[in-house]
Amino acid sequence: xxxxxxxLATSLLAILPExxxxxxxxxxxxxxxxxxxxxxxxxxxxxxxGLGFTAALPLILWPGSQATPEGLYWGGMVRHDVLSQIxxxxxxxxxxxxxxxxxxxxxxxxxxxxxxxxxxxTLGMTLMAGAADLIMAFLALETxxxxxxxxxxxxxxxxxxxxxxxxxxxxxxxxSALMLFGMSLLFGFSGGQxxxxxxxxxxxxxxxxxxxxxxxxxxxxxxxGFGFKISAVPFHFWTPxxxxxxxxxxxxxxSVASKSASFALLVxxxxxxxxxxxxxxxxxxxxxxxxLMAASAVISMTIGNVIALAQRxxxxxxxxxxxxxxxxxxIGVAALQAASTDVxxxxxxxxxxxxxxxxxxxxxxFTVVILFSEATGSETIADLxxxxxxxxxxxxxxxxxxxxxxxxxxxxxxxxxxxxxxxxVQADLVWLAVVGVLNAIxxxxxxxxxxxxxxxxxxxxxxxPIPVSRPYAWVLxxxxxxxxxxxxxxxxxxxxxAVRSAGSLFVG
Amino acid sequence: MVPLWAYLLVxxxxxxxxxxxxxxxRNAIAVLMxxxxxxxAVNINLVAFWRYLSPLNMAGQAFTAFIFVIAAAEAAVGLAxxxxxxxxxxxxxxxxxxxxxx
Numbered sequence: 001x002x003x004x005x006x007x008l009a010t011s012l013l014a015i016l017p018e019x020x021x022x023x024x025x026x027x028x029x030x031x032x033x034x035x036x037x038x039x040x041x042x043x044x045x046x047x048x049x050g051l052g053f054t055a056a057l058p059l060i061l062w063p064g065s066q067a068t069p070e071g072l073y074w075g076g077m078v079r080h081d082v083l084s085q086i087x088x089x090x091x092x093x094x095x096x097x098x099x100x101x102x103x104x105x106x107x108x109x110x111x112x113x114x115x116x117x118x119x120x121x122t123l124g125m126t127l128m129a130g131a132a133d134l135i136m137a138f139l140a141l142e143t144x145x146x147x148x149x150x151x152x153x154x155x156x157x158x159x160x161x162x163x164x165x166x167x168x169x170x171x172x173x174x175x176s177a178l179m180l181f182g183m184s185l186l187f188g189f190s191g192g193q194x195x196x197x198x199x200x201x202x203x204x205x206x207x208x209x210x211x212x213x214x215x216x217x218x219x220x221x222x223x224x225g226f227g228f229k230i231s232a233v234p235f236h237f238w239t240p241x242x243x244x245x246x247x248x249x250x251x252x253x254x255s256v257a258s259k260s261a262s263f264a265l266l267v268x269x270x271x272x273x274x275x276x277x278x279x280x281x282x283x284x285x286x287x288x289x290x291x292l293m294a295a296s297a298v299i300s301m302t303i304g305n306v307i308a309l310a311q312r313x314x315x316x317x318x319x320x321x322x323x324x325x326x327x328x329x330x331i332g333v334a335a336l337q338a339a340s341t342d343v344x345x346x347x348x349x350x351x352x353x354x355x356x357x358x359x360x361x362x363x364x365x366f367t368v369v370i371l372f373s374e375a376t377g378s379e380t381i382a383d384l385x386x387x388x389x390x391x392x393x394x395x396x397x398x399x400x401x402x403x404x405x406x407x408x409x410x411x412x413x414x415x416x417x418x419x420x421x422x423x424x425v426q427a428d429l430v431w432l433a434v435v436g437v438l439n440a441i442x443x444x445x446x447x448x449x450x451x452x453x454x455x456x457x458x459x460x461x462x463x464x465p466i467p468v469s470r471p472y473a474w475v476l477x478x479x480x481x482x483x484x485x486x487x488x489x490x491x492x493x494x495x496x497x498a499v500r501s502a503g504s505l506f507v508g
Numbered sequence: 509m510v511p512l513w514a515y516l517l518v519x520x521x522x523x524x525x526x527x528x529x530x531x532x533x534r535n536a537i538a539v540l541m542x543x544x545x546x547x548x549a550v551n552i553n554l555v556a557f558w559r560y561l562s563p564l565n566m567a568g569q570a571f572t573a574f575i576f577v578i579a580a581a582e583a584a585v586g587l588a589x590x591x592x593x594x595x596x597x598x599x600x601x602x603x604x605x606x607x608x609x610x
Contacts, residue, residue: 135567138574138578139574146578149585159597162589166536166602166605169586174527174543178527181523183550184571187557192567
């Protein structure tokens with residue numbers, strides 16, 4: 001992989017979304033300082049719309065266009081390609097929607113700095129999507145995580161929020177220290193390279209003729225770090241507590257944006273440093289990491305789904321569900337080892353599509369949870385009883401979200417799972433796809449229980465509708481529309497387009 | 509000259525000490541100190557690899573400098589969060605922070 005010759009104009013264009021985010025962060029900071037108290041809505045809308053417009057930039061600057069050809073920029077620090085652009089759009093939209101859905105949340109959305117921290121964290125995530133260098137990857141990861149620790153503990157005086165902050169911080173910094181040690185070993189094994197692509201080349205070349213064991217050790221350390229970020233079992237211990245204790249918009253943001261950016265980096269890492277063709281001293285490295293990914297996928301799905309069956313708190317249920325969803329996505333990551341590049345492109349596209357639909361599905365479900373818990377102060381599933389009579393529209397939205405998480409047509413979740421399982425079958429991992437389907441059936445049960453509570457169970461508050469202010473109505477409309485469109489007419493179109501674009505990742 | 513493996517051994521030892529500290533200490537501040545030790549082990553690794561393998565390429569040093577910055581930022585945020593827990597609960601013992609359990 002050759003570093004593109006330095007040209008200031010194209011290099012700046014390649015990181016235009018990041019520059020726009022920095023400017024937006026400064027604007028929000030200035031607004032927070034200058035606006036009188038009680039004007040937080042303006043800040044939220046500026047941040048939300050700003051992030052939304054920024055999400056259009058990666059689409060305008062699509063790689064392959066004349067202005068910004070695909071390649072490595074800034075001395076190999078960031079890579080501008082399809083993978084990075086898809087995930088940038090994803091995290092930017094997720095952040096924008098999160099800003100809009102925190103407007104009315106007490107103790108969170110009323111403080112301007114909340115939006116600033118979200119934007120800074122998003123800046124880290126967009127860099128994660130494009131990082132092609134160990135230094136950049138680490139910096140981007142920490143730029144994402146450190147603001148997230150703050151967000152988790154954002155509700156001052158709330159014991160649960162402080163507790164979730166301290167847990168997230170301690171687990172998170174421990175995991176990143178482990179990952180960093182793995183990175184430092186990779187730096188050494190490759191003779192002092194930091195570019196991910198050069199490390200991969202060096203490990204496969206004659207220059208590195210040593211045995212594979214130390215490299216596998218470094219790989220395991222790095223995967224532990226990623227496993228933490230995507231909350232895959234066995235590195236999921238923090239997930240339920242942090243999801244339950246954090247303010248709900250933060251939980252939503254954590255569960256979608258941080259997870260999808262980490263998947264982007266994980267896919268890039270495996271493709272660049274440990275490509276399917278890598279052989280070190282007669283040892284096929286891919287065999288090792290595929291088994292690692294497959295094992296993690298199986299136990300994440302199973303443990304996530306089984307423990308979710310026993311949950312009474314809706315945020316905790318969604319936390320275990322998000323562990324299971326990480327497991328489904330890991331099936332797509334495992335399929336990256338396929339021999340033919342066509343199947344590899346399919347695997348990348350399926351991971352991208354799964355995360356894309358998961359972002360909107362989960363944000364939809366969490367928006368309903370926010371509206372419900374702000375109105376009633378409760379997060380218990382049993383208290384959702386009678387929601388279908390109380391606010392029929394909200395109950396319908398929640399149903400769409402839950403069905404999509406469960407993977408029932410005509411929602412996006414069905415196609416997300418279908419493409420991931422299909423990629424696994426194409427990559428000769430039929431057993432993994434079968435385990436995935438079995439788990440989807442277990443998952444269906446607890447999602448349906450929530451729907452049953454909303455529609456069948458009665459409560460005394462049925463005559464008290466839940467107020468929905470305009471930004472929330474917009475968020476609900478956008479996310480539910482996307483979930484339905486991606487689950488019907490849009491699915492095949494978007495996926496085919498993603499496969500075609502992903503094909504260019506494997507040329508040269 | 510001291511061989512490269514000697515540095516790596518020190519770094520690995522320091523890393524294990526830090527990890528042991530994180531896993532065994534009950535005080536959140538001590539856990540944070542363990543994490544700092546682990547990061548310093550990484551720094552030793554990087555600087556040793558840089559000096560022995562690619563002294564002309566400054567990437568190793570730059571990486572180390574960035575880790576210092578990140579470690580400082582992490583400690584600042586971490587201490588702030590620990591203080592907010594201490595205010596609400598008068599304790600920094602990790603086991604006391606247990607409202608949420610499955």
